[in-house]
Every structure is written in structure tokens, then in C-alpha cells.
Amino acid sequence: MELQTITIKREDYVSIVEINHPPANTLSSQTITELREAFQILKDDIDTHAIIVTGAGRFFVAGADIKEFTEAFGDYDAAFAMAEAGQALCDEIEQMKKPVIAAINGAALGGGLELSMACHLRLAAEDAVLGLPELNLGLIPAFGGTQRLRKLVDMPTALEMILSSKQVKGKEAAEIGLVQAAVKGDELMDTALTLANSLVAGKSMTSVKRALECVVQGADEALEHGLERERVKFAELFLTDDAKEGITAFVEKRKPDFKHQ
Known part of the structure; x- marks a missing residue:
């Protein structure tokens, strides 16, 4: 399968998965399918010991593709399948036997934040914006957000973020434990690579x-x-x-x- 919205490159034993789906790197059904394919490739790649997920341009992932949601009006099965596909992607990432780090370079909203929460570790640019705004659309987070957020932060904080659709910058995300650290944007990838190497270098x-x-x-x-x-x-x-x-x-x-x- 030729990947059109995803690029993969390697630096030593660290593979970088970059979501490149302009203008906002939304998680369309195609992008979800290609991400699952990318992780299947890396799962079996003996030269990949750790993985970094990031976004091209100004966005990490701005969310799901809302235009696709309009096709599911009045269709329970179609909506269920959307949630199922997003959850399957996040489950596969979480179950990877190689460390996966989210390098959140820009807005990580809705499905984007849910994708990052499925990664084992998260780093964010200081000016990146993170949040789950689904209730503003009359929906709920459905790619695992209601479950993974409450594991990363305390229950009241999770409820506040979900019910109020509150968005936090990278620094606050670090303070509440949503990400491991917030760094300057131009230092993000170097920091992520350093972290990735520290997890696997010299180890079996x-x-x-x-x-x-x-x-x-x-x-x-x-x-x-x-x-x-x-x-x-x-x-x-x-x-x-x-x-x-x-x-x-x-x-x-x-x-x-x-x-x-």
C-alpha cells in the first residue's frame, strides 16, 4: 500500500512517522487506515527500535475529519464504525512492543489528542494546544479519549477538559501530567529523538x-x-x-x- 498522508523516515534505530495531510492533518478514514498500515510495517521492522509520531507543518492532528461525520447522520452503524476504526488504531499503537513517543508540534485536538494519548510517552511544544472539543459538536470523544485521559490526569481534571472542552497549552499539559514535558518548538524533535534513544540505546x-x-x-x-x-x-x-x-x-x-x- 502506498502511503499518501503519512511519511516514514528513520534516524538510526528510531523511525519517525509524520502525518502530512494538509491543511490540518485531520484523521480522515484514509489517514487512519494509513497510520495502521505504517505501524504494522514498523512492528515487523527489525531495524526500528522506537517510534516518534508527529505532524507536518503547524498541526499535530487537528482532529477527525468532520466532513466525514456528515455522512453518518441518522446512521448508527456508520458512526459506530468510525469510532471502532479510531479505537483500533489507538489500541494498536498502545499495544506496540516498541516505545512510541508523540512529539506534539502543534494543535492536538479531538482525535489528535486521543492519538497522542495512545502513545507511550508524550512531548509537546510549549505553544501547542491540546484539548477534546467534541461536546461542542454534540458528540463525545470516541477514539478512547474518555478512558485514556482519566488514566493520565486525575478524574476531576479529565471531566473538566471533556465537559468544558477546555484547551491547554503545552506547558499546562506538562503541569497536569498529560505530557512528560513541554519544550520550545524548535527543540521538540531533538528532544524526542534524545528521549527515544534513551529508551532503547544499549538495550536488548x-x-x-x-x-x-x-x-x-x-x-x-x-x-x-x-x-x-x-x-x-x-x-x-x-x-x-x-x-x-x-x-x-x-x-x-x-x-x-x-x-x-
Whole structure:
């Protein structure tokens, strides 16, 4: 499939997924489909160890394609399918076994903020605007926004942002825990690349993917189930060459030579 609204480029072991759907990088059905395709490509790419998602131009993602909403008036099944497609994209991103960072370069509204919340970590430009304005349209966030926002910020803050359609700048988003940090716009990509490299450089992807699985899946489970998975994944690593290499290198006081298997 030829990607028309998405570009992928790599810097070392970090792949950058850039949404390029002018004028506002809206999440049209085509863009959602292409993002899902892009993540499937990167999921199986052995040279991609971490992923950054960002937007081209002034926008991260300004929201869903409202024009497509008009086609679903009076059609429950069509509207349900729209929400289902957006949620599927966000679920696939969240379940990636490689760290995914949202570099929010501009407005991240509605589906755009929901997309960023599905990423494992978020950085924002100081002047970026983040919010869920769906109630102004007589709708609700439906790409996972009602669920993921309340996990990232406290319940009252989540309710205020959703019910009032309040928008926050990057700095305030960092203060409430919605993003990890807010930086100057011209420093955003360098900061994101530095963060991405810090997550995977010098590490075996065999352990990175298991750590992600334990944290992400454990977030929605009872503690006992999360601890069981942790034991299993820990034991699995002792069957890998990389764990043997990492432990041996530590004992021998040298850098490990991981093969990611």
C-alpha cells in the first residue's frame, strides 16, 4: 500500500512517522487506515527500535475529519464504525512492543489528542494546544479519549477538559501530567529523538518489548495478574541469548553486544 498522508523516515534505530495531510492533518478514514498500515510495517521492522509520531507543518492532528461525520447522520452503524476504526488504531499503537513517543508540534485536538494519548510517552511544544472539543459538536470523544485521559490526569481534571472542552497549552499539559514535558518548538524533535534513544540505546529489544507488555497490559488488570505476567516474562528472558550476554557483560565489566534475540 502506498502511503499518501503519512511519511516514514528513520534516524538510526528510531523511525519517525509524520502525518502530512494538509491543511490540518485531520484523521480522515484514509489517514487512519494509513497510520495502521505504517505501524504494522514498523512492528515487523527489525531495524526500528522506537517510534516518534508527529505532524507536518503547524498541526499535530487537528482532529477527525468532520466532513466525514456528515455522512453518518441518522446512521448508527456508520458512526459506530468510525469510532471502532479510531479505537483500533489507538489500541494498536498502545499495544506496540516498541516505545512510541508523540512529539506534539502543534494543535492536538479531538482525535489528535486521543492519538497522542495512545502513545507511550508524550512531548509537546510549549505553544501547542491540546484539548477534546467534541461536546461542542454534540458528540463525545470516541477514539478512547474518555478512558485514556482519566488514566493520565486525575478524574476531576479529565471531566473538566471533556465537559468544558477546555484547551491547554503545552506547558499546562506538562503541569497536569498529560505530557512528560513541554519544550520550545524548535527543540521538540531533538528532544524526542534524545528521549527515544534513551529508551532503547544499549538495550536488548527482547527485554524492552517484555517490559512494555508488562506495564501496558498490567495497567488494566488486577495486580495478581500483572505480577504473574511479570514472572513469566522475567523467566522467558533467561532462555534468550541477550539475557546471557547482558549478565555476562556486566560480570566482565564490558558493554554487552546484544543481538535482540
